[in-house]
Amino acid sequence: MQIIGASLILLGTSFLFLGALGLFRMPDVYNRIQAGTKATTLGSLSVLLGIAVYYPLWWPKLLLIALFILLTSPIASSTLARAAYKTGLRPYRAALDKGEG
Amino acid sequence: MGRMHQPGLGIFPVWLGKSRIMNTNTSSVNVPQAAYGWQRILLATAFIYPVWLLMVGTFDPAELSIGLIIAVLTAWLSKPHLHILDAIKWHPAIALYVLVYVGVFLWALLRSNLDVAARVLSPRLPINPAIVEVETHLRSDLGKLLLANCITLTPGTLTVDVFADRLQIHWIDSTPGRDMTHATASIAAQFEYYLSKFIK
Amino acid sequence: MSFRDITALALLAGLAFLLALVLTEFPYTNGSLNGIGQSILALAPKEVGTANIVTSVVLAYRGLDTLGELIILFVAATAAGMVLSNSPEEEAQNLQPLVRFPAAGFVLQISSHLLFPFLLLLGAYIIVHGHLTPGGGFQGGAVLAAAFFIPVLTSPAGPFSHNVSSLVEGLAGGSFIVIGLLGLFGQGYFLAPLGSPGIVGDLVSAGSLPLLYTAIGIKVGSELAGLLARFTQT
Amino acid sequence: MENFLIVLAFVIGLAALALAIWRFFAGPTTPDRVVAADTLAIITTAALVWLAAFFGNSIYLDIALVYAALAFVAVVVIARMIEPDAKQADAVSSQKEAD
């Protein structure tokens, strides 16, 4: 059982790392938002789940945290993306031309 | 553009202060109807109280009673925000639809993460971003919000902004030649289907 | 990098070095908790009745400091309000100051409706459990303030009644002091604990401390909200 | 085995933290930094939960919750602040039309 928990935590941190890596590698802010928020959301959920395996009694609060992250993470990314768009940042140029063409 | 939506956000409880401003400044889009005020509060309490229970995690009588008071108070203080609850379609199978929706959503979240993982880990960094607009049939604000959130968390897409009935979406990989508008619409439609079961 | 920056950096480095030298003089052998700390650890559950020792220090042994910190925040809010508000006349008429920001995007606007009750509840939870868990009036107050602030942020043109916020603020601060004065007139000491300590760990325990924390929480919340709203609206 | 997994997770988490911090400092635009901050916040929330487990004390969960809430608010606030104000927004949009 605890192996499962530990694996979930490992999986979660891996996703967190992937998110951070995406943040690191992606060429423009929109793509960074995509990579960063998605991966970290799932990553943190996974970590929470892993902890819940360790401490089953904590599930109510962990669930609450998870719900909160699920709710706020897309809101934050969307708000950020909008702000970036409003400041006039264009999506990654080379690809955009092709996409519209 | 974005300023079209200015629903009446009575933020701090102005009604306490008998402010002169209140009647003039709240917009007409979603004015809370006084007649249904208490119903909404009741409904909101029903939503809020379980959250309290989740927070405290016990059934200690003191916690329960204080929690009830706080829940009602919170609901009352949130009065100007409660109009979004009007969007819910009430019918017996609502719980089921919500569950299905959550399942679909989680599945999409998982897929999207794998997608991101693949892209990030790929040495070529296969991305091809574009911004696409798509229409939605959902009418309520809550519905559109949930839709936007879903789209944000599904593979390769990110909601940048929402206008009256269109969503502005950033694609991480828009393959050349593919009809992006159509592809987006299909994704939106998928979630819309489940959402429209319980939200206007 | 100007000469001034270099000077400042050199000075900072010198200060750090000197502080490090001073650090070597500290009596580490005593352990981190020395005389007073140990006394409080031993006495607090019995005298005050909080599960969270920090709270007993914050509200009982050093209740006056807490009041002081509360007032620092209050002063800051008042001062900022004075500086940022447009003029006394406008203030008196409760006219809204000029708005610099346009309304927020749809997503944020709608989600603020969802977030508001949640944050409110969270704040209340933190405040009410201040004597049991870490956090308390200040942290809970911050969450409350966030709850009230997000709607302001999403639509700065919306009405934020500074009158009401200052009213709530005054009442909450006043009630803290009144509780303290009750101690003064009842027990002869300002902020003397009222009521019985109760059973450590219960929600209803530690006498009047939860009430104090509630007062602090509401006060901090309204204050920070008002302050943030001022900053946004100016 | 499980200890190894946990330690590995810890190391990976640290690496993630490092990358996010790098982005936070590297920029290059303000939105980039905010994204990094957002990511950092989520990672920290997870770390706080993990800390609660490490100490076996559930009160850290409260901290995690409050932290998550406040961090979110902070990110949103900054996102709002970097949005151009009314005048600049018009300038930006007109420029967009000119494009």
Added chain:
Amino acid sequence: MMGPILLVILPFLGAFMLPMVYRHYAQVGSWVAPLILVVNLIICLGLWHGVEVVGAQSMAMGGFTAPLGIVFYIDGLSLLFVLLLLSGSLLLWLGAWHRRVKEEMLLLLIVGGGSGLVLSGDLFNVYVFFEIVAVASYGLSASRRGDACGYAASLRFLLIGSLGSSLILLGISIIYALTGTLNLSHLTLLAPELLQGAAGLSAFALMLIGFSVKAELFPVNTWVAEVYAHAPVRVSALLAGIVSKLAMVVVLRLLLLLYSHEYAYMLLLGIGVAGLVTGELAAFHAKDLRRTLAYSSIGQLSVIAIAFSIPGPLGILSGIALAFHHALVKTGLFMLAENWRGDFSSLRGVAQKAPLASFLLIVFSLSMIGIPPLPGFWAKFVLLQAGFAAGNWYQIAMIVFLLSIVVEAAYFFRFIRVLYQNSAEQPPSMPHKRELQPALVVAVLLLLVMLMIDPINHNLTTIATQASDVKAYIYNTLPAWKLDY
């Protein structure tokens, strides 16, 4: 013993309630602040009487005794400065801040915080009250509307003030790390053992510099001139006259109780002399009235620092006397400066238009310079006595001090003589009645002090002796079980 805490709490309560009262009962609202001040004044006088009868006392907050809880220490010194704060605020209130809610609130908060500052017997508590006073003064200093320079000055004030506060906090944490306690009397007990090392003394240095920001000491007083030049005169008077002294009192307490050490005395003396020289010279160079007054207050506070750095009751006595005199006279001077802005040359011929104000200006200036038989002379006289009787360094400081008096006379009369010259242009108007009233009250007080110099001297001597009695401080504060330790 409810008095001391009421001194602190009532203004706070008043500040909390003021907006509400104003909102609903505007007429009542304008009387809340003075009422509280008067009540506090009465309480303070009652306590004073108590101290005269039974001597210094302490009072524990919440019933938690000394080393654990927070204690207030009530002796002549603290009550004296509370009295100064209360009466000064009352004077400055005179018909001025009517219906300006926020300013009145800040004034009340300064009163409450300042009373706590001097009464408190706990280091961290002192810091908290100091912060209250500091933040309120940042606010007040920016209370003139639409003055960009004033805002910039206040911002700088805030900046350096917060830096100073952090230094104080650093010093307090060092002390706490060294001793494990924050109670002043407990610290006094432990000080000879634990605080006379490099760490303890550097804590003093940090705290001294932190408090110096508010006490306008060298060289962290660079905010002074611009803030005083742009803030409303009442605020300048309050900050220069009263608030700065409160910080000095804290420094005095630290010096007396914890740091009777050569280094501490010499540090304070050095800072004082440097501040005296730069302050007076800068005042000499200043080209407008309010900056001159601001720099002059830097010089005066440096003199007070020098006085406090002289070991023994005579130094304390002279410091207190100088502080009081400066508070009184600087208030009066700032009041008169309300309408007299700008370059000196624009003040030509003012005396014909405002003979009374000009006369008061001369009297205040003479007292400031220290011309007998005005009270300023006696304060300086005591300081010189104390200084010349102390060691070599102090004698050098006294020579500098004497020379600075010459400079002082030079800059005061550089603008006073302008007032009496004839001018073709229309001179600036005379001070408004609401500024002239407090100035007149100050003048009357000055006269009273001059007539009663001997009883005042005796009282102050008692207070100074009491304040320098470290043993009494410990015995009055700590419970018996701690003393055996």
Added chain:
Amino acid sequence: MNLLDALLLLSLLTVVFMYFYGQRRDAGWFGVAAYSIQLLMLAGLYGDMQNDLVLEAGLRLMVMDFNLSWGMSGIGWFFALITAGAALFASWFAAGDWQDSQKDMRIQHLVLALNVFSMLVLLCSQDFLSLFIGWELVSWASFFMMTHAGGKAADAAYRYLVYAMSGAMALFAAIVLIIVKLGSSRFEDFWAAIPTLPDSFLWLLVLLFFTGFSIKMAVLPFHLWQADAYAETPGANASFLSAISARMGLFALALVLLQPVGIERLHHLMLPLFSFIDARILLAWIAALTAIIPTYIALQQSDARLLLAWHGIGQGGLMLLGITVGTPLGVAGGLLHAFNYATYQAALFLAVTAVLYRTGTTDLDKLGGLITRMPWSYIVLLLGIIGLAGLPPMNGFVSKWLIYKSLLDQGMPMLLVAASISTLGTILSVYKLIHNIFLGQLRKVHYEVKEVPLSMLLPMLTLAILGFITGLMPGLALSLVDKAQMALGYAPLPHHLGGLEWTTGSLNMLWVVGILIYGIAIGAIIFYFFGNRRHITHQWDNYAGGHFLSADVPYHYSHNFYPGVMRVIGGWFRNQILNIEMGIRHFIQWSGELSYRFHQINHPALYLLMVTVLAMALIV
């Protein structure tokens, strides 16, 4: 309440009265009455001024455990007499028509009364604290007297203020040092302790006291302020100021230092390194230089008031010289000179003011020939300058004679030579004064000038006559000097109405004047009976440089008056002291600007860091 209390009270009441009613036209007459009564009261105190007794005033204060008391001794009484007299004449002069030319008579009356009062307070001081209080009162009162005219006077007064404050601070330091050392501020305690005080401490005290007092007297290195300040003060008050104000320094110096420390002790205070110079010689030479240098500066002046004011400084040096000689003869000479000087200097200033009143200027280059228009003023000025030059029959001769005599007796020939040089300069410059104003050609613009009204003429004439009478019968003044001398512990001079009998020589002015008048009478007889008939020409018919000038060639030789003398001594005027003053002033201004800039920094945190690091580095 004794007579002294009444005197002080009356003086104070005069101040109060002048404050409220000073603007009335008859306030001057009230002043005359008040000062006359004060003078009478002082006369009434004549009998009380025995040996070294002090008449205590009723007012006593106990301040800060120090006794403050006032009382009058002989020396105070002597100077008080001069003060009240000078005030009487100033007020008399101002009471009449002269006040019409003034705009601010109320303030003038007020500051005069204030000065008299503060001087009386100073003269009555019986301990160091009351001395300092009185000293400051006098300083500020005279500052206000100088400053109220505005313009250049205010600048001069400001300069005076800085000097006075410096002196006061030296004094303050000395007083506090004494108090700290002895624990008492009473004169007696100090005097009693003097033999026990170490030389170094005494040197310090002598220097501090001398600096403090001599600034008021404008003794040499501190002399720069006085002439401008006195010259610019409105006429009546200027006469008062120059007659007595600076003498307060002399009084204090005599009271505090010379008499109690004693000339003997001063004589044994050797200058370190330069052991051939002792304190007494030092003081004497400073006094002698003060007598010389300002006199020759006066010679350069082209403004009558400035010229007179510069002479005041020189005469002060002469008085100090007499006092420092320290024999009964010398002290009597110094004191008598103070008295005599007051009479003729007041007369001179009033005469010049009279000229100013009629012509509107005191610029010596713009006047001339007024003798036909203002003969009485001419006579007053003539008598005055005879006194100033120290020639018989005026009283200046007597006091100078005493001083020279004492110098001779003490074997100080070089000082005598110095004093004579000073007198030479005086004679040269007073001739310039009278010539440029009254002699020579009358200027066209002054055709219509008339003699000043009787209200102004009377006090001038009275003063001049007073000067003549005390010159004729110096015994009158010497009997006053006796009192002062006894208070200082010197034996009174054996004197009679016409002069004195002294071991090394005697003086009888009655004889001297008699012979003088006899000589003049013989000359007149020769002139009128045996000489040519009187030949009256027009004032413009004159000659200069050997050329006759007719009435149609206006030529008045006043500009660059003593070119020859100036060519000889001009090189000596290098204004070294002025340069030092300028240097100090510039240094203060420069460092003031530096300090100001220091406070104007935009990054105050730097200082904070700096001082923190420094303070911590000192201990760690």
